[in-house]
Amino acid sequence: MDWLRRLPQTLSTRRSPVPVNPDTLDTWIYPPYSGFYDAETGLIWGRGTSDDKASLTGIMLTLETLIGKGWTPKRTVVLAFGFDEESSGIHGAKTLGKALEEIYASAYSSSESKGHIELSQAFNHELEPAPRTPTSGKGSEPWDFLSGTIKATYAAHTDTKYYWNLTRHIFRYNHKNGAYGGEIATGVHTVNENIPLDHYLEMIRFFSTLILNADEAKSFE
Numbered sequence: 252m253d254w255l256r257r258l259p260q261t262l263s264t265r266r267s268p269v270p271v272n273p274d275t276l277d278t279w280i281y282p283p284y285s286g287f288y289d290a291e292t293g294l295i296w297g298r299g300t301s302d303d304k305a306s307l308t309g310i311m312l313t314l315e316t317l318i319g320k321g322w323t324p325k326r327t328v329v330l331a332f333g334f335d336e337e338s339s340g341i342h343g344a345k346t347l348g349k350a351l352e353e354i355y356a357s358a359y360s361s362s363e364s365k366g367h368i369e370l371s372q373a374f375n376h377e378l379e380p381a382p383r384t385p386t387s388g389k390g391s392e393p394w395d396f397l398s399g400t401i402k403a404t405y406a407a408h409t410d411t412k413y414y415w416n417l418t419r420h421i422f423r424y425n426h427k428n429g430a431y432g433g434e435i436a437t438g439v440h441t442v443n444e445n446i447p448l449d450h451y452l453e454m455i456r457f458f459s460t461l462i463l464n465a466d467e468a469k470s471f472e
Contacts, residue, residue: 259327259355260465262458263414264306265336265343268299269440278442293448300446302439305454307332313458326466329355333410340410348413355417426457 271283281287281296288295299305310330329351333343385391386398411423438444 259329260462261329261331261351261414261417262310262462263331263333263344264303264310265333265340265410266304266307267334267337267343268302268304269337271298275442280443283442283444288448294445295448295451296443296445298444301437301444303336305446305451309451309454309458313455313462317459317462324462324466326468328462328466331414336410340413344410344413348417351414352416426454 271279276283279296281289283298286295286297286300314328314330331344331347331351333340333347335341335343384394386394411421414421437446
């Protein structure tokens with residue numbers, strides 16, 4: 252889905268959940284691929300509900316709703332959905348990244364779903380700015396150490412690295428649980444994976460706000 256206007260924003264996630272071990276089928280409360288909604292508990296059950304189909308369906312539902320209401324974006328919206336993130340994205344994101352580089356070069360505003368959040372007056376009072384670590388040149392050794400560690404870690408476990416050549420602005424963020432508590436996601440990579448409906452709806456609200464704000468933003472033309 253692509254409107255060629257201003258610099259694009261990209262929403263990236265993947266379609267492939269972790270496989271279900273057949274030996275665990277009898278331990279699932281509901282069939283792992285049923286997507287069952289339990290109205291009594293408010294939980295949606297099934298593999299990928301928390302990691303990471305909620306993001307994918309949330310993005311799609313957001314755009315489907317906006318388009319259905321007659322919204323026309325001013326900024327290109329790129330949806331980059333891989334299918335093998337759990338194995339480092341060597342076929343999905345790697346191919347997508349190369350294609351996007353060819354089309355858009357490095358003129359990107361990118362948000363990877365697994366957003367940028369600015370917290371103003373986080374503690375109800377002004378905060379003094381923290382010292383800023385140099386990120387290049389003399390004195391940047393601590394930054395080089397930390398950034399190298401982060402890149403080495405994530406390069407082994409995610410397909411984010413295939414988008415690094417597109418832009419300096421990649422945010423690996425998955426919005427959930429924010430307004431309803433900070434419980435640990437249930438059943439990720441194991442059994443009985445689920446997500447509360449309230450968390451899923453909050454995720455859709457986040458993507459709606461993110462897409463509309465990015466579309467109107469003039470700070471990164």
